Amino acid sequence: MERLPTELMIDLARRLHEARLRIEILNIASAQERLLAYLQAHASGENAAFTLPSSWKALAGEIGLTHESVYRALAQLEREGRLERKGRQVWLAPP
Template identity: 35%
Template sequence: MKRTAPILPSALAELLPATLHVLCATITLGKGSYLFKAGRKPACMYFVVSGELTLERPGAQGESIILQRTRQGFAAEASLQSASYHCDAKAVADTVIVSIPIRELRTMLEQDPAFALRWISMLNRELKRLRLQCERLSLNTVQDRLCHLIETEGRGGRYPMGSGLKSIARELGVSHEALYRCVASLEKGGKLHRVGGDLVQAGVSG
């Protein structure tokens, strides 16, 4: 784990009041290393900038149960008011994280109502996104999930596959083979096209 001067992603810079900017730190985690372990007292809030962080905890049979998987955004927001971690945070890949001290974060949330409202907005957006993902994952064919993704996360029937179909497959909770086949079949049926780096849904004919 390596700490350096804070280089905040714009999403964070706009969210946090200036007072907190200087208190942030950037942390670089190698694949397989831990950010924190269960039982420890939370001192910081963590924002994943790149890579992948999982929160997990051992189940009754000793197997590991995944509670959250973050590739971009806050991990374990609930640490804001919990006295100790109930899970381990582990980097699944090389990961870059920004840390924000919790004590000062809480103080600012209490003292700066505008900031508190921005924070609430951020949580609301996150809730909305997760609700969409839950609905998507409760669809039972790859095609339904893909269409739901394009309809809800895309812009005008267009969804960017910046990081490749393989990573979209993970997001949809299906094997990459299944997704490749689904896309191929939709393309053959003329219902979907690949334009540039985007998946483009064919509009209603006419």
């Protein structure tokens, strides 16, 4: 089935937005802030919830960090009260 030009433009705009967001996140130096920026960009709903689609290790590769640094950043953000997590589910604290 052939895509309509409007659908193609919407898809291209979405992909461009995702690429720009990824570049912006990759340019953040601090592992904690990089992880938090990713979670904030993908969290949704009233409770700012995010469910990880795969593993924390896969997320680490996506945002250019080692999985060890992601786990340390998660633990630190949790200690600071900036997020709560249970398995692959994360809830962000209000800013």
